[in-house]
Amino acid sequence: xxxxxxxxxxxxxxxxxxxxxxxxxxxxxxxxxxxxxxxxxxxxxxxxxxxxxxxxxxxxxxxxxxxxxxxxxxxxxxxxxxxxxxxxxxxxxxxxxxxxxxxxxxxxxxxxxxxxxxxxxxxxxxxxxxxxxxxxxxxxxxxxxxxxxxxxxxxxxxxxxxxxxxxxxxxxxxxxxxxxxxxxxxxxxxxxxxxxxxxxxxxxxxxxxxxxxxxxxxxxxxxxxxxxxxxxxxxxxxxxxxxxxxxxxxxxxxxxxxxxxxxxxxxxxxxxxxxxxxxxxxxxxxxxxxxxxxxxxxxxxx
Amino acid sequence: xxxxxxxxxxxxxxxxxxxxxxxxxxxxxxxxxxxxxxxxxxxxxxxxxxxxxxxxxxxxxxxxxxxxxxxxxxxxxxxxxxxxxxxxxxxxxxxxxxxxxxxxxxxxxxxxxxxxxxxxxxxxxxxxxxxxxxxxxxxxxxxxxxxxxxxxxxxxxxxxxxxxxxxxxxxxxxxxxxxxxxxxxxxxxxxxxxxxxxxxxxxxxxxxxxxxxxxxxxxxxxxxxxxxxxxxxxxxxxxxxxxxxxxxxxxxxxxxxxxxxxxxxxxxxxxxxxxxxxxxxxxxxxxxxxxxxxxxxxxxxxxxxxxxxxxxxxxxxxxxxxxxxxxxxxxxxxxxxxxxxxxxxxxxxxxxxxxxxxxxxxxxxxxxxxxx
Amino acid sequence: xxxxxxxxxxxxxxxxxxxxxxxxxxxxxxxxxxxxxxxxxxxxxxxxxxxxxxxxxxxxxxxxxxxxxxxxxxxxxxxxxxxxxxxxxxxxxxxxxxxxxxxxxxxxxxxxxxxxxxxxxxxxxxxxxxxxxxxxxxxxxxxxxxxxxxxxxxxxxxxxxxxxxxxxxxxxxxxxxxxxxxxxxxxxxxxxxxxxxxxxxxxxxxxxxxxxxxxxxxxxxxxxxxxxxxxxxxxxxxxxxxxxxxxxxxxxxxxxxxxxxxxxxxxxxxxxxxxxxxxxxxxxx
Numbered sequence: 027x028x029x030x031x032x033x034x035x036x037x038x039x040x041x042x043x044x045x046x047x048x049x050x051x052x053x054x055x056x057x058x059x060x061x062x063x064x065x066x067x068x069x070x071x072x073x074x075x076x077x078x079x080x081x082x083x084x085x086x087x088x089x090x091x092x093x094x095x096x097x098x099x100x101x102x103x104x105x106x107x108x109x110x111x112x113x114x115x116x117x118x119x120x121x122x123x124x125x126x127x128x129x130x131x132x133x134x135x136x137x138x139x140x141x142x143x144x145x146x147x148x149x150x151x152x153x154x155x156x157x158x159x160x161x162x163x164x165x166x167x168x169x170x171x172x173x174x175x176x177x178x179x180x181x182x183x184x185x186x187x188x189x190x191x192x193x194x195x196x197x198x199x200x201x202x203x204x205x206x207x208x209x210x211x212x213x214x215x216x217x218x219x220x221x222x223x224x225x226x227x228x229x230x231x232x233x234x235x236x237x238x239x240x241x242x243x244x245x246x247x248x249x250x251x252x253x254x255x256x257x258x259x260x261x262x263x264x265x266x267x268x269x270x271x272x273x274x275x276x277x278x279x280x281x282x283x284x285x286x287x288x289x290x291x292x293x294x295x296x297x298x299x300x301x302x303x304x305x306x307x308x309x310x311x312x313x314x315x316x317x318x319x320x321x322x323x324x325x326x327x328x
Numbered sequence: 329x330x331x332x333x334x335x336x337x338x339x340x341x342x343x344x345x346x347x348x349x350x351x352x353x354x355x356x357x358x359x360x361x362x363x364x365x366x367x368x369x370x371x372x373x374x375x376x377x378x379x380x381x382x383x384x385x386x387x388x389x390x391x392x393x394x395x396x397x398x399x400x401x402x403x404x405x406x407x408x409x410x411x412x413x414x415x416x417x418x419x420x421x422x423x424x425x426x427x428x429x430x431x432x433x434x435x436x437x438x439x440x441x442x443x444x445x446x447x448x449x450x451x452x453x454x455x456x457x458x459x460x461x462x463x464x465x466x467x468x469x470x471x472x473x474x475x476x477x478x479x480x481x482x483x484x485x486x487x488x489x490x491x492x493x494x495x496x497x498x499x500x501x502x503x504x505x506x507x508x509x510x511x512x513x514x515x516x517x518x519x520x521x522x523x524x525x526x527x528x529x530x531x532x533x534x535x536x537x538x539x540x541x542x543x544x545x546x547x548x549x550x551x552x553x554x555x556x557x558x559x560x561x562x563x564x565x566x567x568x569x570x571x572x573x574x575x576x577x578x579x580x581x582x583x584x585x586x587x588x589x590x591x592x593x594x595x596x597x598x599x600x601x602x603x604x605x606x607x608x609x610x611x612x613x614x615x616x617x618x619x620x621x622x623x624x625x626x627x628x629x630x631x632x633x634x635x636x637x638x639x640x641x642x643x644x645x646x647x648x649x650x651x652x653x654x655x656x657x658x659x660x661x662x663x664x665x666x667x668x669x670x671x672x673x674x675x676x677x678x679x680x681x682x683x684x685x686x687x688x689x690x691x692x693x694x695x696x697x698x699x700x
Numbered sequence: 701x702x703x704x705x706x707x708x709x710x711x712x713x714x715x716x717x718x719x720x721x722x723x724x725x726x727x728x729x730x731x732x733x734x735x736x737x738x739x740x741x742x743x744x745x746x747x748x749x750x751x752x753x754x755x756x757x758x759x760x761x762x763x764x765x766x767x768x769x770x771x772x773x774x775x776x777x778x779x780x781x782x783x784x785x786x787x788x789x790x791x792x793x794x795x796x797x798x799x800x801x802x803x804x805x806x807x808x809x810x811x812x813x814x815x816x817x818x819x820x821x822x823x824x825x826x827x828x829x830x831x832x833x834x835x836x837x838x839x840x841x842x843x844x845x846x847x848x849x850x851x852x853x854x855x856x857x858x859x860x861x862x863x864x865x866x867x868x869x870x871x872x873x874x875x876x877x878x879x880x881x882x883x884x885x886x887x888x889x890x891x892x893x894x895x896x897x898x899x900x901x902x903x904x905x906x907x908x909x910x911x912x913x914x915x916x917x918x919x920x921x922x923x924x925x926x927x928x929x930x931x932x933x934x935x936x937x938x939x940x941x942x943x944x945x946x947x948x949x950x951x952x953x954x955x956x957x958x959x960x961x962x963x964x965x966x967x968x969x970x971x972x973x974x975x976x977x978x979x980x981x982x983x984x985x
Contacts, residue, residue, distance in 0.1 A: 042889065043808035047816060049797035050864060053856050054819050061826070063834035122719055125712060136716065138971050140723050144978075145967035146960045147918035149935040153942065154730050154956055157949060163742045165729055197723065202978060209975045209983045247982060254825045261920040265939055279829050279921075286833050299830040310825040314818070320982040325869060380880040400883040407884045413877035417899050430886025474885065 067296035074290035087297035096273065096281075100298070104277040107188070108257040111195040116249055118196065119203030126204075127211050137208060144201040148194075152265035155194045156181070181267050184274045191275060194262050199255075203248045210244030211237075243320050250313035254306055278302040330391040330404070330481030330514050331356045332377060337386035339372055339538075346372050347383070348538040356391075359508055359515040361529030363522065363561075368535040370518040371410070374484045377516065379403045390482060401430065406480035406513075410487040412471040414459040420470045421446075421455040427478035445473045448507070465496045476511065483513045489524060501527050522562045526550070534558050551674070556683040559607050559676060565639050565651045568608040571680065574599040585670070586624045586645045592672045596687035599677045604686065607676035610639065610653035615661045616669040623667035626650065631662045642666065727960075733953035741949045756954035776955050778930065779937030783959070786923075786933055787916040790852045791909050794859030799905060802864050803897060806871035807879070817864065821980070824861040831857065832925045839926065846928045854922050859912040862980065866911070869981040870904030871897060907973030914963045934959035 071083040091097040122140070126133040143151065158166045159180035170178035181190040214237075222232045238245075260279040263269065269280040276284065278298055285295035332354040339347040347369045354360045362370040375381045376388060379400035388396045395403050406427065414423050421442055428438045446452045449469040454462060462470065468488055475483060489497045505528055508515050519525050525532050526546040534542045534549065542554035553559035559567045572583040574595060581595040583606055616623050626642040629649075633639075633656065640652045640660060652668065654660050677686045733741055735752035760776050805813050823831075835854065836845065844850035874897060882892045898905070920935040927936065938955050967974060976984050 043804040043810040043813065046804035046808075047801040047813065050801035050820060050860065051816055053797065053860055054816055054823075056853070057823050057831055057857065058819075060831045060834040060838065063838070064830050067834065121715075125716055125719070136720060138968065139720065141967055141971060141974060142727055142964050143723050145914060145918075145963045146727070147920060147935045147963070149918075149920035150938060150956055150959055151726075153938055153952070154726050156942075157733065157953065157956075158726060158729060160949075163744065163746070163949070165746045168745055197726065201723065205975055206979055206983055213984075244983065247979065251979070258827045260828070261935075264924075265920065279827055282827075282829050282833070283925075286829075292833070292837075295829075295833060299827055299833065302827045303830050306825055306827060307822070310822055313825070314821065317980070317982045320979075321869070324976075324982060324984045325872060375880070378880070378884050380883060399889075400880070401886045401888060403884075405884060407881065409877045409881060411875070411877060413875065413881040415878060415882065415896060426882060426885040426887070430891075474881070478886070 064296045064299055067292050068300045070293045070296075072292040072296075074292060083293070087293050088301075091297070091301075096276070097298075099273060100276050100278055100281045103188075103275060104257055104302075107192065107195075107259060107263075107275075107277055108253055110188075110192050111199070111256050111259075112249060112252045114192070115196055115200045115203050115252060116245070118200045119248070120207055120245070122200070122204045123207040123211055126208055129212065137205065140201045140204060143198050144205075146198065148198050148261040149265040151198050152191075152194050152262045155190070155197070156266055159190060182271060184271050187267055187271060187274045191263050191266050194266065195256070195259065198262070199252060203252060206248040206251075207241065207244055210241050214240050243316060243323075246316050247313070247320050250309060250316065254309050254313060257305060257309075258302065331389075332482055332514055332516065333387075333389035333392075334373070334377070335387045335389070337373075337376060337383045337388070339369070339376065339381070339383050346538050347376075350386075350538065350540060352533060352540065352543070354514055354516060356514055357512055359505075359517060359528055359530045361525040361532045362516060362518045362535055363520070363525040363529075363532050364535035364541075366520065367537075369538040370535055371486055373535075374407070374486050374516060374518055377403075377482070378405050378407050378484055403482075404480050405482040405484055406475035406478060407484040408468075408471045408475040408486065408488045410490050410518075412459075412467045412491070414462075414467060414470060414474075416459050419456050419458055420451065420462065420466075423459070423470055424455075424473045424477050426474065427480075431478065441477050442473075445477045448476075449473050464492050468492050468496070468500075476507075479511065479513070481513055483508070483511070483515045485515065485517045487518050487520065490520070497521075497524075504528060523564075526562070534561070552685065553607075553676065554685055556605060556607070556678045556685075559678070559685075563609060565610050565653055567676075568610060568613075568650045569605050569678075570608070570648060570650075572604050572606045572677075573601065574604055574677065576600050586626075588622060588624050590622050590624070590670050590672065592675055592677070594673065595675075595677060599686045602686075603680035605678040605680050605683075607678060608650070608670060609674060610651040611637075612671040612674040613650070613652045614654070614669045614671075615652070616667050618667050620667065620669055623669055626666055626668055628661050628663050628666050631660075642668065730953050730956055733950065734957045736950055736953075738948065738950050756950040757958075759951055760954055760958065774941070774951070775929065776934075776937060776941060776951075776958075779932055779934045779941075780958060782927075782931055782937070783917055783933035783935075784962075786848065786851055786855060787913050789848070790855035790859050790916045791912045793852060794856055794863050794912055795905065795909055797856070798860050798863035799867055799898075800893075802867040803871050803893060805864070806868045807876070807897075817868070820861045820864055823857060824980070828857070828921050829925070832922065836925055845926065846931055848931060851923065851926055851931065854926060855916050855919065857922075858915045858919055862912050862915065862977065863905075863908045865980045866908040866977055867901060867905050869976075870901040874900045904973075907970055907977060910966050910970040911973065911977035914966055917963050 068087055069082055069084050070080060071086065072080045126137050146154075158164045161167050161179060161182070167178060167180065179186060181187045218236050219232065222236060258279055259277060260283070263275050263277060263280055264283070267275055269276040269284055279302070282295045282298040285291045285298065334350060334352045337347050337350045338345065350373070362373060364370055372381070376383050377390070379395065379398060383396065387394055390403060390405070415426070424442045424446065425438050428441050433441070442455070443452065446455055449472060451466055451469045451473065454466050459467060459470070468491070472488060475485070489500055492500070501524055508528070517528055529546055531543060531545055532549050533540045534554075536557065542549060542558055544552070549558065550562050553562065556569065560569070570585065572585070574581050574583050574592070576582070580591055580593060581597075581600060582589045582591040584590075618625070624644065626644050629641045629643050631638060631640045635656070637653050637655055638660060640654075640662075642650050642652060644650060650668070678684065679686055734756055735754070736750055737753055737755060740747060740750050760774060763774050763777055804810070805817050832854070839845040839850050844853070878900070879892050879896055882896045883889065887895070917933070918935065919933075923931070923933050923936045929940065932940065934955070938952070938959055941955055942952055
């Protein structure tokens with residue numbers, strides 16, 4: 027028989043998949059090591075400026091948070107920021123997606139154009155808005171003065187700083203929600219809508235009883251996705267105000283960054299990150315379940 | 329030289345056992361048909377032989393050599409898939425050429441090999457097309473050509489006619505036996521179509537739920553089905569099945585059909601007094617005159633001509649329906665009262681509870697791969 | 701849906717116009733600013749009509765800025781180069797590591813494969829600084845601080861999960877029988893991977909690569925923490941540029957335009973795959 031004998035260099039069937047995924051596994055380990063290090067740091071009294079005083083203080087970093095107004099400010103502003111941005115982006119994104127639902131070349135063109143903010147680096151987007159809100163020559167400052175808001179100071183004033191960064195966040199990320207919901211809307215079966223139209227069902231009823239329920243998995247995925255990112259927002263806030271003015275915008279990651287590099291308080295910074303991680307871990311578990319369901323469905327359609 | 333032997337194969341997916349301690353020997357040059365409903369484990373068995381999936385237990389021998397741990401590319405088998413599995417980014421020529429490329433054949437040899445098998449399968453004119461530009465029939469022939477081109481000693485054909493239209497299936501059913509015989513290869517052929525199984529198989533293995541229920545020549549499967557299920561699967565129109573309780577009198581064993589005692593010469597003793605099901609093939613029933621001994625009175629309900637045969641639906645006195653089949657052009661009854669005669673020799677008796685045919689000998693030893 | 705009244709169409713038109721203006725205006729405005737001199741920019745009210753100048757771009761490209769006070773060096777081209785180098789290399793490495801792993805996860809379900817895949821996915825959502833801050837200390841000890849090597853390694857955090865999960869979906873979409881057929885025809889698993897799986901998943905791999913490039917390019921925090929001036933990409937560089945050059949708004953605008961153009965261009969090119977990429981394969985566009 028002409029059958030070739032297995033010979034030379036051959037990789038066993040059992041080893042092969044492990045070999046192929048080894049690099050990914052190594053990256054996994056490479057991420058797990060600093061992660062675990064962070065856990066250790068969070069239980070230590072550790073200041074870069076006083077390396078000799080480094081020692082385990084166990085839960086002290088966490089316990090002190092309870093009485094630390096700065097921490098409560100961080101928690102409050104982070105949740106506020108995430109809540110406001112995601113809420114507004116969801117409403118806007120859903121609205122725009124419904125405006126663009128019908129497949130026409132104009133709608134497709136607009137939806138592609140709207141992707142451009144999303145593809146702009148958030149840090150650079152913040153700079154763009156910083157230029158536009160510059161009190162000296164910024165076009166938005168000028169427009170504000172036209173509608174009677176003289177001396178509107180945007181990100182430089184504690185009272186409007188949050189509004190300004192939220193605006194930038196909305197500018198960058200609304201298209202994300204819009205494009206996911208648009209894909210969802212366009213993938214919905216048409217029969218229920220045709221039937222409702224034939225029966226003369228009011229449109230508000232169609233929206234609340236048909237569209238929204240059918241769109242729920244998409245809305246949930248998009249919302250959780252955004253919530254996970256938004257509660258960790260760093261780029262926009264840091265590039266715009268570096269957490270200021272004062273501590274108006276010291277959200278988790280900004281506060282941790284400043285703690286680490288300015289106050290060199292590694293222990294507190296690590297503890298902050300662990301708390302943020304716990305929040306995101308909780309959210310991402312819900313997210314991943316939803317996401318998997320949606321992914322199965324997308325694969326099924328293929 | 330290239331017999332295929334499966335020894336005590338077990339294959340599980342999660343908690344489900346797909347193949348349960350299955351053994352089977354296919355002789356060199358033999359065409360064995362695996363027949364059974366979907367989910368019976370036929371395709372899994374083919375893939376095990378091909379080497380693309382591994383058994384959980386048991387050994388696979390090809391040409392006497394243990395191939396259980398040998399990768400697919402070294403097993404010397406050719407395979408045609410039910411869904412064709414053509415490479416969508418390659419032309420029909422490139423598709424067919426893949427087995428020859430693997431052998432590092434010269435350009436001339438590849439061209440010659442592909443052209444000759446393409447000519448044999450009448451797809452020479454579409455060799456430059458991509459699969460998506462081929463009709464289903466052409467895809468099926470391309471897939472077959474790819475399996476044949478390297479002249480593998482073992483050919484695995486996974487229901488290759490499933491996805492082609494009826495006309496082509498009919499043609500191929502005539503063509504394939506000669507094509508396979510010319511190759512001299514050992515063939516394992518999977519199908520769900522009993523006619524295909526009867527036309528192609530030297531032997532047929534009837535599978536269900538991961539077990540071979542019967543293994544034998546087409547003749548054996550048809551005449552001596554191991555159980556009711558198999559009797560029902562083979563034959564068109566379907567076999568007539570009637571509940572009976574065989575008795576004995578001075579003339580031998582008989583059953584009562586419509587108050588008529590029908591004697592069954594050669595029926596097994598074991599059937600006496602048991603609840604049984606009698607199987608009567610439609611073509612073994614004949615319309616006869618009332619005076620004939622053992623004639624069963626019936627009412628003719630409907631008559632359906634089916635090309636080469638005519639099928640008549642009749643109703644017995646007790647209201648049971650029976651199908652009778654006769655060759656076209658022969659006289660019969662198309663309405664009213666009539667009488668049927670049973671060919672006692674071809675009547676089959678099954679145990680009512682288990683469905684096993686009473687007196688079948690071959691079922692027990694099958695698990696060891698021994699044909700009756 | 702068909703009985704749209706005139707009023708409704710007008711309202712829809714107005715709403716869409718507002719949406720387009722809000723989302724496009726900043727890009728258009730920065731683009732215009734980049735062709736203006738500082739004097740034009742500082743004029744109030746802002747001018748819509750002006751005489752465009754390429755001075756800002758020439759200053760950036762030559763790296764020399766003539767001011768009243770003398771010549772100022774601009775390192776922006778260096779940042780641009782860093783962005784290109786870091787993004788391209790990171791994506792190349794991620795493809796090299798991620799595509800075989802994606803293939804293994806898609807085809808050979810093995811013990812622990814799902815765990816690895818989900819661990820990588822969950823890090824996509826973990827706070828970046830959680831990993832970055834200890835890494836800065838490790839990198840200083842290992843001598844990886846402020847090296848391209850270290851940065852590219854960290855960029856895998858963004859690129860690898862993306863490529864893994866998108867490409868895996870594309871591999872799963874290839875019927876297993878097609879690959880079996882090639883193996884049975886006598887080819888090794890590697891030949892099958894190269895000649896069947898890779899070409900058939902090709903468009904998906906390309907799309908995942910483009911998206912990973914966009915995300916790597918747009919990243920800010922990794923380089924902010926781990927790179928000093930000579931290794932910084934445009935995202936960090938532009939911020940530093942604002943602080944150092946003070947009031948050179950025209951050049952800053954030009955720098956921003958140069959920095960966002962590559963990702964915008966790629967996004968337009970790959971827009972068919974964006975939905976799938978942004979949702980990590982959960983939604984098909």
